[in-house]
Amino acid sequence: MQQDSTSKDSRIALGLALTVRHDGHGGVADDLADLAGLGAWLRAHPGTVPDTERYRADEPDLAAVRAVRAAARALFARAVRPGEPSPADAARLLPVPEALRCLNQAAARTPTVPVLDWADAGPVLRREPADDRADLAAALAHAVIGFLAGPDRPRLRACHAPRCVRYFLKEHPRQEWCKPSCGNRARVARHHERQKRTA
Template identity: 40%
Template sequence: MDTVALLNTVRADRSGVHDDLADVAPRWRALRDAARVLAAERTDDPRPVAEGHEGRVAQAVATLNATAALAPGWPTLVDGRVVWASAVAAEDRALADAAAEAVRFFASEVELRACLAPGCVLYFVKEHHRQAWCSVGCGNRERAARHYARHR
């Protein structure tokens, strides 16, 4: 089951698991922060939002690895298809699956870039040699900012 389907399952059926997701949210934030530190390191992000990431890379890798190890699973055969089973709560499985995807992503050779448009804090995978921003909206904001700077 992919991570999105698992998250939808968790949202739809919360019986027997955490009654309040408040204790899960900090772990998701820690995973997000670790991924942002690794993305900033990989892209040499010059933006102010990424300042100070150099000293936190080792901790980010440790957080990512520890989170990915939260929900060890095993394949099971159900009606002729493989389903991953685990002995942990669905929230932990979803968190561990997201961390595992991040591990695979940061180990890949994709060209990750920081979007340098004004006000944007996102990263994107460069899919075309001329792609410079994460979205059309960011490109438009960048061009508008250049225009206004020239005509002031």
């Protein structure tokens, strides 16, 4: 993923979705299984909330973040249509109305106020939190909403390599998988399938 051409919201939203991944042994790993995992993810994604380095999540934060992630993954699966979601992921997705409700409720946890700046080119409107207490789930919900409503969403794809549960932004016309190892796994699976049919 090229960071210079991808928005901050897209990087955060995809980063959150990618905390569910293939574990390399035929199963699915969850990088947000506990508070230590959430802390590590936050350190790897500075700027997700103000003062990310000092932010300390608790169990309710972890539960709220995991709910936002479940909503994001369900809506990502909807966004890649007419393509299908990852076969390894399809059975655990929330229904779209429930995902929308969850995401919007999380986003509403941090009310924002309009702030007017005056640059050389004229007035610029931006939105800031109404209070300075960071709400991680709300910040992530805002990023997911920004991504899904933004210019990067049409490039969103689900990886269809065997057992992969990842989403990615398509960077070039021939890209079919999230990473080269998934392409290799898909080619090997197709080869084995052809061998079984000819045997």
